[in-house]
Amino acid sequence: MSAATASIAQTAQATAADDNKLLRVEDLVMYFRTTKGEVQAVDHVDFDLHYNEAVVILGESGCGKTSLAKAILRLLPKNVGTYTGRVLLEGQDTMTLTDEEFREQIRWVKMSMVPQAAMNSLNPVLKVGDQVSEPMIVHHQVKKQEALAQARKMFDHVGVPGDFMNRYAFELSGGMRQRVALAMALVTAPSLVVLDEPTSALDVLTQANIFNTLKRIKQELEISFILITHDIATSSELADRVVVMYAGEIVEVGDSASVFVEPLHPYSRKLLASVPRLRANQDPDFIAGQPPSLLDPPTGCRFAERCPSRFEKCAETPPTIKRGRVQVKCWLHA
C-alpha cells in the first residue's frame, strides 16, 4: 500500500497549496469531422472540480457528456477536428503535453476512467487479478508481486473477495465485474476517476450497492469523481455538484443541494421534472421536441426552441450568470 498511501499524502499537501482546485477546464472545445461538416460535441466548456469532490454531468444522450469526459482524458476518436482549450490538473496544463507525456504522467497516474459498460470491457482471457494489477506494472514500474498485492488491497476497498483474484471475468456476476473495473481504475491511486454510466446496466439492488461502495471509497481514499449519467435519481447519491449539459454546452453548474431542489435553467427544470418519483405525488413531465443538431446548432440560446419561457432576448447567445453557488447560462437570470 506504500505507493498509494504516499500519493494520498501528497494529495493532501497539494490540497492546501493549490486553492482546493484539482481540475480546471477552461474553454474546452472538441469538434468531430464528419462528411456533413463539424459536429460541435463539446463547445467552449468551463468548469472546475475540487479535491475530494464528486461532480455529475447530466444531460440527454447526444448532449456531449461522454465527449467531454474523453476530451478531459484525451481519449480522442480518430475524427477529431478541433481540440483546444486548457485542462489544468493540479495546476499543470495537460493540453501542452505530447501524447506520450500525457500517457506517462497523467492517464491512469493522476486520472483514470471506468468506461461505459465497463463490466463487459474486461479481457475474457486474463484473470481479473492480473488485469487489475497491470496498470501498476505499466505506470509505476513495480514488480508483479507488489502489483498483485496492491490489486488485492483494491479488491478489498471495492468489496470483491480476495480469492476472486484468480477468476476470469465470465465467472463473476455483473455487479462484481463492475467492481473489478472500478478497482482497475483505482489501483494506481489516481486523484480523479471518471465514471461513465457506472450502473446503467445493473439491477436496483446492485446499483445501490455500487453507490454505497463509491461513497465509501470517496471518504476512505479522498478521491474525486466525475460521474457521467442520464440517471438523475441515482446521481444524487454521489454528486456534491451538478453540471447540466445541453447540445454541447454547459447550461447550469451548481451544488447538488441547489440544483436538485431548485434548478434555475429552464432545461434543468424540465429535466428534473421528467424524473418519475417514487416518494412524491407529482406527475412527471416530458420535454417536447428534439435537441438541435450539433452540426449546425442554432445561434443564440440552444434550448430556446423547446423553452417554455422563451422571449426576444433568447435569439442572442446568453451570458453565464452567477447566482449564489450556481452558474446558469440563461437570459432569464441576467
Add this chain to the structure above:
Amino acid sequence: MTTDAKEPVQEMTQPPVASAPVSGNGALLSIQGLHVWYELRRFGFGHAGYVKAVDNVSFDLTHGEAVAIVGESGCGKSTLMKTILGLVKPTKGDVVFEGTNIAGLAAKQLRWYRSQVGYVQQDPYGALAPFMTVERILGEPMVINGIKAKSDRQVRMQRVMEEVKMMPIEDFIQKYPHMLSGGQQQRMVIARAMVLNPKMVVADEPVSMLDASVRVEILRLLRSLQASHNLAVMYITHDLSTVRYFSERIFVMYAGKLVEKCKVDDLLRNPLHPYTDALLAASPDPDPHNLHVFKEVPPGEPPNLIKPPPGCRFHPRCRHMIKDLCDVEEPPEYQPEERHSVACWLYR
C-alpha cells in the same frame, strides 16, 4: 405449492408433463401453476438438472387491466413474458387466453393468438428491421394476418399512426428506422403492436433504452392507448419509479416466483415482503440528502436457479429470517390485506 416443495429430489429428476387444456374463468388471461424449466444437458445428452426460471406462478388478468411485473435480471420475468407470448412452451401449467390454453396450441393455431397479443420490445432499434420502411413494418403483420385489401391496410395504418401521434403520416411512412429518433422508433414499435387491434399488449421494459425526457412521453402514450382501447397491458420492468404512473396492480418477482401481488399504491404504502421492502429502499429519488446516507441493501446476490435454496428463496438474504421455518419450508401465499397477497412466513 407446498406439496411440490416437500419432494425436492423427485422434482429435480422427473420432468413434468404439460397438462391438458382447461377452460378459463372469465379472465382475459389466466396463468395457473405455470412452471418453465430449462433442462440442462451434460455432454450433449446426459441430464444435469433444470434451470427453474418460472416456478409455480399463477395470476389472472382481466380485460383492460394494466399490471406491472417487477424483478431483477435473472428472476425469470423475461421467461414468464416469453411463455405468455407463446415463444416458450411451459413445462407444466396453463396459459389460458379467453378460454383457450395456448400452451397446447400448434404453431398454426398460435397465429390467431399472436394477432390478439401485441409485443412492445425493449430495444426499439433492434426490434425494427433496418431495411424496411415504416409502411412495410406496419403492413407486414396485416398481410400475414389476412388483411388483403390495400385500402383496408392504409386505413388502419393511418389510424394507428394517429394514435401514436406520428403525424402527418406522410412525413414518416417512407422513412427507415435509422431516420427516426429513439422516441419515434419506440412509437413505431407500439404502432406495430397495435395495428391488429390486440386485446392485450406485453411491454418488456419499453422505456429503459430511452432518455429520461422521452420516457414519460412513451409511458403516457401506452397509458392512453390502454384506456381508449380497453387494453390489457403487462408492463415488465425493473424500475419501480415508473410503475406508479402506469399500472393498477403490481407483481414482484424473485428467483422464479411471484412473492407479492397487490395494488401499486398498497405496495408503496405498505410493502409486505422483505424483498419488496429492500427494492423500495434501494430505488432513489433525486434528492441531495441521498449524498449523506448509505443505503441498506440485503447482502449477497439472487440465487442460482439450478439449485435454489430450500424453503423461501429469499431467506439467505433476509434479515427477518425465521430459523427452521424459512430455510426449510416454502412459504404459502398469505393475504394479510384485501387484494394484497404475499408469499412470506412473517404473515402466518
